[in-house]
Amino acid sequence: MTAVVGDVESPGSEYLTEERLAIQAMAREFAAKEVLPVANELDPIKGDIPMELRRKMADLGFFGVLIPEEYGGLGLGVFEYAVIVEELARAWMSVSSLIARGQQFTAGFTEEQRRKYLPRMATGEFLSAFALSEPDAGSDVAALSTRASRDADGWRISGQKMWCTFADGADYLQVFARTAPLNREHRSRGISCFIMPKPRGELPEGVTGTPVRKIGYHGWRTWELSFDNAYAASDALVGPEGEGFKVAMGDLETARVHTAARAIGVARGALEDSISYVQQRVQFGRPIGDNQAIRFKIAHMATEVEAARSLMYRVCAAVDAGKSSPVEASMVKYFATEMAERVTSEALHIHGGAGYTTDFAVERHWRDAKLTKIFEGTSEIQLKIISDSILGRPAR
Template sequence: MSTHSETRPVTFLTEDRLAIQTMVREFVAKDVLPVANELDPVQGEIPMELRDKMAELGFFGILIPEEFGGLGLGVSEYAIVVEELARGWMSVASLIARGQQFAHGFSAGQREQYLPRMARGEFLSAFALSEAEAGSDVANISCRAEREADGGWRITGQKMWCTFADGSDYLQVFARTEPVDPAHRSHGITCFLMPKERGTLPAGVTGNPVRKIGYHGWKTWELAFDEARVEPGMVVGEEGRGFRVAMGDLVIARIHTAARAIGLARGALEDSISYAATRVQFGRPIADKQAIRFKIADMATRIEASRALLHRVCADHDAGAPRDQLNLQASMVKLHATEMAEHVTSEGIQIHGGAGYTTDFAAERYWRDARLTKIFEGTSEIQMKIISDTLLGR
């Protein structure tokens, strides 16, 4: 039984998009789910072979223009791919963003140099923005960069929550290059690129993996910068205006998170349907029990509602809707989909009963990862503030 609508208005799921969806769905079933089921319970890392297959399929270049070797597709296609990948393993769905997000601040020369490598999956990023005292309060960062005589920089300070710091090809680091202006706290932050070898941290950078409860497949790091060198020409965007770089892709980032949340919820729903059909209690499959049937009905309806909103936001984005409208819509879909995902994945564990509380089934993985979607890319509370401020004024 399919849990994903097969009949859709051609306004969104065109033949080309359906072909993409089918291709990714087959890839997930064959290459992602078996790996996730084996490695996530033991906190193993995404294999390089899987990353290479994703690169061959063009997943790292979905949003990168064709002139730079990407696919030149829209956010709509991106969301379709992300949902399918997250249905298998959210970390894999997250990995594809490391090749195509945050490039909007690049100069023409940086785009020419880096985007083709990003599209091939050869130049993947780790985002070093947050700090222990600067979670949602991004403007509160204290990590500092001092200019050197040759135009390079030295970075000193601490960073938190830098996922993929070791496996990436470069760090994107945000540091203060000017004193804090109390009236404009976001001013004076600069974005830097720090290329490095995969499997290592840059010279002058040390770190410890965060002991997280989910989001396995890669490590998330606490980093210490001790006069770490940044070469000349590695500033992204305007010096002192790195906050714009950090915030510039939040619409796509929140669409990405909503799609991940929907994929997780769909995994919980589909696994629950399968389990309920085979789990027998009191002489009958539990799928015959009204309590279970109503849970399934509620889960499916919530997923469909979130997906419909996601597709609306994606279509508006690709049609060139005004930025203010997209900021509002992206917060709405991020809020709705992630809250939905936590509920649906929790219900998935309930349907699995005691088995759902073991690592023998993927139900607990979907639940652990769904809980994170309510936190990163702006917490649910941040989204509600954005939405209410937009509708009611600050």
């Protein structure tokens, strides 16, 4: 797994301090030696990310990159987080997604919850599964209908959830449910967020599920869940009652940068695999990389990857400087994920018939790239956010 684009001097190079370059090199070596062989072995058979790999990630602090040092984390910024995510995604996107399960969507935690949970998250001992979407509430999060009602000593939750990745392997579910009836004027109000701890490898009592038959994003299962009077403790609320929508939306800036980094890593994997392939594949007596048509494809792919990375670096720097940039986060999420689908598709085409087999990792990059355009807000949601910021919201 040679690094091609990631090593060249680029418009983003001024952001890469010696410390960040050291972090990048460490993550790159880990991805090449520990993650890529596992991905090549397990993705074709839809095997789970091994616990041993998770322990190695924890030892390097990957689950606590964004967690402050006072709670046992590394106390680094979104920039360092994105650098690590890109390297992991270059090997296996599922692994680069796993590190978010210990450090995202915690902004609503009380100080007591932070002290209770963050140290365990930083060591990979308390990882989450996000139970937000529903069969009729995907992009329209405010339409969710799962209900939570007060019990004598806590809450009882009933309803359906979709697309809950890692529901079985996580240590807790982060569940969003209505604690007040739908208000047509203020549709996002009345949604609350709950922490539901559970045994690793199982679903909570009162929750049943069916794995989704997905085409990619292997290494862990994604679930459709049914909550039937499932219990959440009285202290399980994250954020004030009725303001769970703010919890869900409050960390989307980091989440969308995370997805951009995943997309860039996947695209870079497809690019680097293509570079290696065109130098080895011989047709008509010479490597196909000697053909101008192929050379121009590689040049165009490399330019697209670099452009997305440069935008991501700028957005990360702004976020870490305290300059909230939700619109630019949407821009980089949109640009990087659309780029990843184009680049991975071109890479598969460069591989010809071989690309349409499971013998080469390029088909994995292609499958996973498509998903980056869907989760954390579809490309259309990002375009709505961006256009509303430029033109204002249209009149109803």
